Amino acid sequence: MLLAMSMDDTLWRDYEKQILGAADMQALAEIEQKLFGRKSGLLTLELKKLGEASPDVRKVQGLRLNGLKQKLDDAFVQRRQELAEKSAGSLAETDAIDITLELPKKERGHLHLIPEFIRSVEEVFGRMGFDVATGPEIETEDFNFNFLNIPETHPARDTQDTFHIAMDPPAKNQGDNLVLRTHTSPGQIRYMQSHKPPFRVICPGKVYRKDADATHSPMFHQFEGLMIGEDVSLANMKAVMITAIRELISSTAEFRFRTGFFPFVEPGLEVDMRWQGDETESREGRWLEIVGCGMVHPNVLKNVGIDPAKWQGFAFGFGIERMIMLKHQIPDLRSFYEGDLRFLRQF
Numbered sequence: 001m002l003l004a005m006s007m008d009d010t011l012w013r014d015y016e017k018q019i020l021g022a023a024d025m026q027a028l029a030e031i032e033q034k035l036f037g038r039k040s041g042l043l044t045l046e047l048k049k050l051g052e053a054s055p056d057v058r059k060v061q062g063l064r065l066n067g068l069k070q071k072l073d074d075a076f077v078q079r080r081q082e083l084a085e086k087s088a089g090s091l092a093e094t095d096a097i098d099i100t101l102e103l104p105k106k107e108r109g110h111l112h113l114i115p116e117f118i119r120s121v122e123e124v125f126g127r128m129g130f131d132v133a134t135g136p137e138i139e140t141e142d143f144n145f146n147f148l149n150i151p152e153t154h155p156a157r158d159t160q161d162t163f164h165i166a167m168d169p170p171a172k173n174q175g176d177n178l179v180l181r182t183h184t185s186p187g188q189i190r191y192m193q194s195h196k197p198p199f200r201v202i203c204p205g206k207v208y209r210k211d212a213d214a215t216h217s218p219m220f221h222q223f224e225g226l227m228i229g230e231d232v233s234l235a236n237m238k239a240v241m242i243t244a245i246r247e248l249i250s251s252t253a254e255f256r257f258r259t260g261f262f263p264f265v266e267p268g269l270e271v272d273m274r275w276q277g278d279e280t281e282s283r284e285g286r287w288l289e290i291v292g293c294g295m296v297h298p299n300v301l302k303n304v305g306i307d308p309a310k311w312q313g314f315a316f317g318f319g320i321e322r323m324i325m326l327k328h329q330i331p332d333l334r335s336f337y338e339g340d341l342r343f344l345r346q347f
């Protein structure tokens with residue numbers, strides 16, 4: 001008796017169910033081996049036996065077994081496909097990146113407007129061939145005053161309300177006393193001591209003065225500039241000042257040069273810029289001083305060992321907050337430091 005005949009179809013249907021319910025590809029492969037394995041697969045054996053049967057039986061059983069085989073084959077194909085889809089779905093859940101997915105917005109910060117402005121200063125002056133250097137915020141009196149042609153008794157010291165740093169024991173020489181730098185001009189001295197002319201450099205940074213109102217703060221920012229060569233002139237200086245103001249503040253900026261006194265330059269000039277907003281809002285009126293400049297004094301060059309008979313050039317010092325105030329019509333300097341997000345988010 002053929003096994004196929006002895007096994008009723010419920011057994012095969014049971015296998016069909018096992019196939020359709022297989023948990024994974026491996027379970028499916030095991031059932032396949034059991035049924036269709038080349039040597040001992042149940043269905044393989046049944047089909048082999050057909051060869052020994054009488055032609056009549058072979059015909060009937062052949063049809064039946066092939067029908068069963070087809071059904072089981074179909075079940076394998078169907079289950080394989082289902083399992084493949086399922087694993088692709090779980091891959092999407094675990095691994096894949098959905099670039100169309102809308103995620104909750106994360107708040108992103110940005111630079112405060114002062115460092116951001118300093119970057120654009122470095123970029124604009126970089127294009128004009130200026131190097132960038134920095135110096136310490138705690139300076140000696142030598143660097144902050146003496147080497148800049150401002151001796152101890154000079155009245156110009158009065159205009160820079162200096163924070164002195166107590167020293168214990170006190171410095172032996174007056175020039176070694178420590179102060180918070182009152183301007184970025186010591187940057188000129190440090191650069192000239194360590195470089196050989198010709199050169200162009202700017203030194204941006206913080207400076208400190210005992211001063212506080214709507215247009216003055218005890219800590220504020222400046223950038224110093226210096227250009228020394230064999231024939232650098234006042235006309236070159238004006239060109240650089242005008243380019244800087246137009247590029248950094250506004251191409252339609254209105255400004256004026258007037259003479260000014262600074263011990264480290266001769267002649268000295270100041271540049272004022274016209275307030276661009278409502279004049280009643282400006283705390284200093286129509287014109288705001290934004291830069292001091294001039295031709296470097298021969299004494300300063302001598303102090304750093306540069307021969308004033310061969311080398312000459314100009315220096316300048318811009319007030320950074322003032323430039324930004326003019327650029328955006330910000331009437332009160334204190335807004336920069338209050339940390340009020342309603343102010344900071346506007347820039």
Ligand code: DAH
Binds near residue numbers: 262291294314317
């Ligand atoms: N250091 C000066 C100040 O803070 C500004 C200044 C004026 C800088 C003229 C310069 C200069 O380099 O040439 O008031």
